[in-house]
Amino acid sequence: xxxxxxxxxxxxxxxxxxxxxxxxxxxxxxxxxxxxxxxxxxxxxxxxxxxxxxxxxxxxxxxxxxxxxxxxxxxxxxxxxxxxxxxxxxxxxxxxxxxxxxxxxxxxxxxxxxxxxxxxxxxxxxx
Numbered sequence: 001x002x003x004x005x006x007x008x009x010x011x012x013x014x015x016x017x018x019x020x021x022x023x024x025x026x027x028x029x030x031x032x033x034x035x036x037x038x039x040x041x042x043x044x045x046x047x048x049x050x051x052x053x054x055x056x057x058x059x060x061x062x063x064x065x066x067x068x069x070x071x072x073x074x075x076x077x078x079x080x081x082x083x084x085x086x087x088x089x090x091x092x093x094x095x096x097x098x099x100x101x102x103x104x105x106x107x108x109x110x111x112x113x114x115x116x117x118x119x120x121x122x123x124x125x126x127x
């Protein structure tokens with residue numbers, strides 16, 4: 001009862017209208033609403049997670065042991081290198097790596113990866 005008026009469940013009609021960049025799904029009386037906009041931060045995080053996957057694959061292809069520590073260095077374009085700097089600690093902890101500043105070293109394994117219009121070269125060396 002609201003302000004002396006009795007309201008029954010069948011008197012209430014709830015409708016969901018999706019907006020741009022928002023998705024809503026209803027199931028058994030529950031509603032999930034998601035904001036699907038991709039911020040620059042989310043894009044960078046996705047690039048780093050993909051980069052970790054490529055580094056792990058490169059480690060496997062180089063026949064490194066799972067617990068081998070590596071030195072890691074990159075050459076790449078602006079947005080990718082910005083993402084590497086932003087998520088450096090995550091990247092290094094996931095790959096058991098230290099970031100090498102000596103770009104002149106000879107890599108034991110390397111791989112060129114494309115992310116959209118950008119390219120990065122991954123270089124690794126067992127420590």
